[in-house]
Amino acid sequence: MALILPTDSTAAHPPSLHPAYTSTVLRAPQQPLILVPHTLTELTGPVYGHGKVRDTDADLTVQHAGEPLGERIIITGRVLDEDGRPVPHALVELWQANAAGRYVHVRDQHPAPLDPNFTGAGRYLTGEDGRYRFTTIRPGAYPWRNHHNAWRPAHIHFSVFGPSFLSRLVTQMYFPGDPLFPFDPIFNGIPDERARERLIARFDLETTQPEWALGYQFDIVLRGREATPMEEPHEH
Amino acid sequence: MSTDSTRPEGITPSQTVGPFFHYGLTPGTAYPHVPVSADGHVAAAGTPGERIVLTGRVFDGAGEPVPDAMLEIWQADSDGRYAHPGDGRARQSNSFMGFGRSDTRADGTYRFETVKPGKVPGPGGREQAPHILVAVFGRGMLKQLFTRAYFEDEAANASDPILALVPEARRGTLIAKRHGDTYTLDIRLQGEGETVFFAV
Numbered sequence: 520m521a522l523i524l525p526t527d528s529t530a531a532h533p534p535s536l537h538p539a540y541t542s543t544v545l546r547a548p549q550q551p552l553i554l555v556p557h558t559l560t561e562l563t564g565p566v567y568g569h570g571k572v573r574d575t576d577a578d579l580t581v582q583h584a585g586e587p588l589g590e591r592i593i594i595t596g597r598v599l600d601e602d603g604r605p606v607p608h609a610l611v612e613l614w615q616a617n618a619a620g621r622y623v624h625v626r627d628q629h630p631a632p633l634d635p636n637f638t639g640a641g642r643y644l645t646g647e648d649g650r651y652r653f654t655t656i657r658p659g660a661y662p663w664r665n666h667h668n669a670w671r672p673a674h675i676h677f678s679v680f681g682p683s684f685l686s687r688l689v690t691q692m693y694f695p696g697d698p699l700f701p702f703d704p705i706f707n708g709i710p711d712e713r714a715r716e717r718l719i720a721r722f723d724l725e726t727t728q729p730e731w732a733l734g735y736q737f738d739i740v741l742r743g744r745e746a747t748p749m750e751e752p753h754e755h
Numbered sequence: 756m757s758t759d760s761t762r763p764e765g766i767t768p769s770q771t772v773g774p775f776f777h778y779g780l781t782p783g784t785a786y787p788h789v790p791v792s793a794d795g796h797v798a799a800a801g802t803p804g805e806r807i808v809l810t811g812r813v814f815d816g817a818g819e820p821v822p823d824a825m826l827e828i829w830q831a832d833s834d835g836r837y838a839h840p841g842d843g844r845a846r847q848s849n850s851f852m853g854f855g856r857s858d859t860r861a862d863g864t865y866r867f868e869t870v871k872p873g874k875v876p877g878p879g880g881r882e883q884a885p886h887i888l889v890a891v892f893g894r895g896m897l898k899q900l901f902t903r904a905y906f907e908d909e910a911a912n913a914s915d916p917i918l919a920l921v922p923e924a925r926r927g928t929l930i931a932k933r934h935g936d937t938y939t940l941d942i943r944l945q946g947e948g949e950t951v952f953f954a955v
């Protein structure tokens with residue numbers, strides 16, 4: 520297997536402890552993580568095949584009898600590795616609030632209306648070019664109880680499987696120009712500003728469909744590179 | 756090969772799975788419109804190997820159960836082979852994927868029904884004791900934590916090259932206890948008896 524997973528790139532991730540996001544305080548380990556070599560266990564991972572995903576999984580506006588309320592959008596992008604190579608057959612899952620900022624989740628207490636025509640969950644299996652594409656509606660911002668008057672910027676939750684279990688990524692995609700960015704401790708848990716900006720989708724007129732839906736591009740870069748003969752996969 | 760101009764400036768950073776992942780990732784039967792990508796049933800009936808249950812509870816630094824975590828597991832089959840092109844060895848059963856996903860209940864319990872993995876190749880030609888790779892996601896967790904589940908009745912634990920890197924006093928946090936066909940391993944995110952998590 521010619522896959523290597525450099526550990527330095529993981530510095531882009533937020534630390535486990537980010538006290539401004541108060542729920543991290545009791546859920547972040549206090550002991551140092553133990554550095555271990557990557558074995559066959561870490562360098563492999565689940566492989567999803569065609570047949571697992573239906574066409575309607577990628578269009579969140581056609582999953583019910585009627586159309587959901589809200590601003591229809593298209594989100595597309597490529598799943599890439601650290602060298603910019605497309606990751607084919609990557610399972611991309613997403614879930615989101617409706618246009619009013621309410622999740623269908625049974626525990627969501629936000630007093631905003633549910634939409635009987637919107638569940639807010641979708642899946643896509645990337646093609647050979649690593650591309651995915653969803654049609655959905657733009658989610659609303661919603662309040663949470665982290666601190667006084669706390670509101671999450673509008674976001675869509677993404678879950679992506681790459682070539683190995685260590686490439687696995689769960690993240691959130693945001694929309695350009697959101698005025699809530701400076702106040703959100705989850706977004707700002709990422710220390711590097713340029714890394715934070717990688718979570719903001721780009722409005723794209725070419726993806727936008729006339730008289731139908733606004734288009735956004737959001738590329739997802741996963742851990743992992745192809746090893747060159749000079750590199751030894753089991754050393755850090 | 757890609758050129759420098761197309762090389763990304765870095766990986767996409769992680770964000771928490773949040774409190775509302777269930778209907779997207781672990782819908783079970785509660786959200787019938789949502790397809791299930793993976794759940795706690797890792798091994799279908801007829802999968803070769805010894806059928807086991809891996810279960811336990813997730814606790815936070817105050818010793819309280821974590822009711823909104825999600826665990827994902829990745830494991831070899833009973834012969835120690837992975838369902839992945841990176842493991843080129845032939846397998847007895849092509850239906851066994853080796854991947855599972857479980858949310859935690861109100862009391863912090865997760866649960867997987869699977870088969871016990873075999874020994875797998877390790878670094879430098881050394882064998883690894885049977886183990887399951889575990890990733891823990893949750894509200895209040897900005898990125899997943901990686902740990903492993905080993906089995907208390909495996910003599911190979913004594914020579915496992917990864918366990919050997921863990922201080923002896925903390926190794927027990929990685930070793931599931933057996934009662935019948937059920938292995939139990941609690942995960943403590945913080946504090947006394949804190950689970951060993953790996954930098955990988």
Ligand SMILES: [Fe+2]
Nearest residue numbers: 674676773775
């Ligand atoms: Fe959310």
